[in-house]
Amino acid sequence: MxxxxxxxxxxxxxxxxxxxxxxxxxxxxxxxxxxxxxxxxxxxxxxxxxxxxxxxxxxxxxxxxxxxxxxxxxxxxxxAAALLRAATGLGGGVRGTVRISASEVIGIEVLPPLLAALNDRYPDLVIELSLSDAVEDLMRREADIAVRMVAPEQDALITRRIGGIPLGLHAHRRYLDKHGFPDTLEDLLHHRTIGFDRESAFVRAIRKRVPLIELMRPSFRADSNLAQLAAIRAGSGIGVCQVALARRDPDIVRLFKTEFELPLETFVVMHENLKTTPRCRATFDALVEGLLAYIGT
Amino acid sequence: MxxxxxxxxxxxxxxxxxxxxxxxxxxxxxxxxxxxxxxxxxxxxxxxxxxxxxxxxxxxxxxxxxxxxxxxxxxxxxxAAALLRAATGLGGGVRGTVRISASEVIGIEVLPPLLAALNDRYPDLVIELSLSDAVEDLMRREADIAVRMVAPEQDALITRRIGGIPLGLHAHRRYLDKHGFPDTLEDLLHHRTIGFDRESAFVRAIRKRVPLIELMRPSFRADSNLAQLAAIRAGSGIGVCQVALARRDPDIVRLFKTEFELPLETFVVMHENLKTTPRCRATFDALVEGLLAYIGT
DNA sequence: TCTCTCTCATTCATTTTTGTATATCAGATA
DNA sequence: TATCTGATATACAAAAATGAATGAGAGAGA
Structure with a gap:
């Protein structure tokens, strides 16, 4: 039967x-x-x-x-979508669609110039960028390549460690002019700070590193790192963001340069099956190269 | 467009x-x-x-x-097959198809009585048993439940550790009558032994435990543990197999009871999404219970 | 060499699937 | 209340997919 x-x-x-x-x-x-x-x-x-x-x-x-x-x-x-992407990229040469998963901050602030350069170099390459802080599963084929902040555990993935993207405490000059400069980390308790809405692995990592954070009551909360970055730029208070991003705006000041620095481990990950696919290989390499250069700055 | x-x-x-x-x-x-x-x-x-x-x-x-x-x-x-399995098991009660992945030895020698009892209890349950020593990927939905010898790493899986299934050195009495009893582990070098064809994680684990194995030149090689077990039963030589299986045959003798015992860690693993599905839940529980009992013997 | 059997390609009738048009129902709004 | 917009359901015609039959090529074996 x-x-x-x-x-x-x-x-x-x-x-x-x-x-x-x-x-x-x-x-x-x-x-x-x-x-x-x-x-x-x-x-x-x-x-x-x-x-x-x-x-x-x-x-x-x-x-x-x-x-x-x-x-x-x-x-x-x-x-089915992954199969179709694979199909469009068949036949040698860097062409077809590649789907990248990254966190919001990375995807908005860091990747665009890299991807633009990649697209200039390979006009037949179509890039899909899926932004979410939730870890998209490469095994489920929701993306071809992912930029991740945690080391993946599956063996079927090939991983390139980029290194630690340095995070630091930052505030806009406008805020500091108004509320004063914190002299010691303890002073932070009396400042407006920007924090997370929910508990996450990332938050726990920060807590472990700087227990003082535990005591702070953030006056602005958002899960989106992007929103936090915007809040810092808008002068809402003191928050954590990537040092390299903060440096882009001369009015953003880094605080406690020596006392607080948290490296955010970063990896570029791809499914093993895709490593021979030209479009994925090229994108993977470009991401690795670009992110290494970004860290180097 | x-x-x-x-x-x-x-x-x-x-x-x-x-x-x-x-x-x-x-x-x-x-x-x-x-x-x-x-x-x-x-x-x-x-x-x-x-x-x-x-x-x-x-x-x-x-x-x-x-x-x-x-x-x-x-x-x-x-x-698609997983979706269809899920669909046939809808609607409460233990019914539908559940697909189990297990190693050959476990699937042939250990599971059948457990699964028969399970089927007696739930007549509407259909069991598919996929035997392979290659680790089938639960994430890929090639199976609903797996009996594994390595701890899975994915978070999306729920895992129940069963414990170590004891492995021991065994030989059939017929062989020993003919070739004599090894008095020391070193004697094994002059015996006919049953070993693996290829290198694998499991083999490396044994080697690490008993470096002497390294020196032995097996006179019968097979990757299939099942074939090795059959070889022991047939009196081909001295080999490693589960103590509990060997005990079933009074003519199989365990050698170096104190000097050689290797526990084979065992886990029952299921995808998290399936834990509320009655048929998977019941099968999972039955496997855990049955394997614990098997180990207890 | 001939035959048998496997294969894929093509043609045409048939079946199936789909679309068009329409009827009906529920809620929002004037 | 009347009307407009969204929804699903149904009847029938059009389109598309399928199947049956047939042709043709390549091996295997007598």
Whole structure:
């Protein structure tokens, strides 16, 4: 007895409906029509024997079954996208699409010039940049190359250690003019500081290094390092950011240069299977080279 | 501009052709016909702009492009299978299919009674057992649950340490009657021994523990632990196997009980997403319980 | 050499899938 | 209340994919 396997296209339709919330919206997204999408869902429900959505005049409400299957469908979509990227880059030469995952700060402040230079050099190279502080999983093919702040553990990944990007305490001159210069680290307790919203591995690392941080009550909180950087630039208070970025603005002052410096270990990581792919290889090398130069400054 | 994405079914067809080696064979496998399969491949080649196969009267010979894309397609198939497994097990209760990955020895000698009992208890549970000494990747959804001899490193996996399965040196009485009893470990150098064909992490671990092994020239080599066990049972010589398995046969004698004992660390591992799925939960618990009992004997 | 069997390619009828048009329902807004 | 906009469901026609049949080439074996 052979089970009849549903068309893989049904999975794509299913995921799109889940993402868009209605048959009509999914139809627009996929370039199909609403009746077709409806039939796909009907067929899929028929095969798996469960209702996936509750139809309503407002759209389709996913059942528990649908939410259970969602992560699988998402991974399927990631893989399909990765396959297509691999396909477009076939045939020698640096061409096709490469998808890079990086943190927001790195992606916004550091990578753009590097990637622009890369694009100048290889006009047929298309770069997708996925910014998130959540660690995107290279194993799941959500990206081809990642810039990471933690050493990856999987063996199937090839990793190049860049080194520590130095972080320092900074404030805008405008803030310091108004609130004074902290003379000692303890003075920070009476200053406006910029901190994290939630606990994270990165925050714990800072805490461990500088226990004083524990006592500080930040007057501005944001999980986004980018928002923190913006807050420093706007003169909201004293915060932690990359030394090299702060130096770009002559009005930003580094505080406690000797007492506080935290190196942020950085790695460029790529899936092993991609190392022979010209576009990935070129991008990987450019990122390594560019980030090394950035650290050197 | 929106790229036209090929049907995901084309990927399935592509992979099947790659696996089967011909359009006709793939058609039989998929329950379609040869012209259909041919059209799928034509369409896929059209979209990606590369020839995937060289047609010949003997079948289709994959081009480099095709072999480059193969791992992606395989992963896609794994994911689709995982989604389908998840779908069949929906709706509460222990039902549906669960896929277990284990080493050959564990899968053949240890798990069957456990799984039989599990199946007795849950008649609607279907178990797939994938035996390989290569570590199947749970992240790639090639299996739902794995019995492993190395601690996994990914955070997304939930792991239960079972403990060390004791390994010992054994020989069949028939062999010992013929070749005599080794009095010291050094005597092993003059005995027929059973060893590994290739180097592996496991072999290196043994070497480190018992450097003498280094000097031994096995007269029977096999990578398969199962084959080694069979060789011991057949009286081919002295080899390493699980103490508990050897004890089952009263004619197998354990040698150097005090001088040689190697605990084989064992873990049961499952993807975190599956922990709330009844069928996976029940299977996981049964494996943990059963293996703990096995170790206890 | 002939035949048998495997393969892929092509043609045409059939089946299936899809799209168009329309009906219906629910909510927001004038 | 009337209307407009979003949604799903359904009927029927159009388009597309599929299957059946056939042709042709390449080996294997008698």
């Amino acid at each position: 052979r089970e009849i396997e549903p068309s893989w296209d049904f999975y794509r339709t299913f995921l799109t409906v889940l993402q868009e919330g209605s048959l009509s919206a999914a139809a627009r997204e996929l370039g199909l029509t609403q009746p077709t999408i409806g039939r796909h869902i009907d067929a899929l429900e028929g095969v798996i024997g469960f209702q996936l959505f509750i139809r309503s005049p407002q759209g389709l409400i996913p059942t528990e079954a649908a939410t259970d299957l969602k992560p699988h469908a998402e991974q399927l979509a990631s893989n | 929106r790229e036209i994405e090929p049907s995901w079914d084309f990927y399935r067809t592509f992979l099947t052709v790659l696996q089967e080696g011909s359009l006709s064979a793939a058609a039989r496998e998929l329950g379609l016909t040869q012209p259909t399969i041919g059209r799928h491949i034509d369409a896929l080649e059209g979209v990606i702009g590369f020839q995937l196969f060289i047609r010949s009267p003997q079948g289709l010979i994959p081009t480099e492009a095709a072999t480059d894309l193969k791992p992606h397609a395989e992963q896609l198939a794994s994911n």
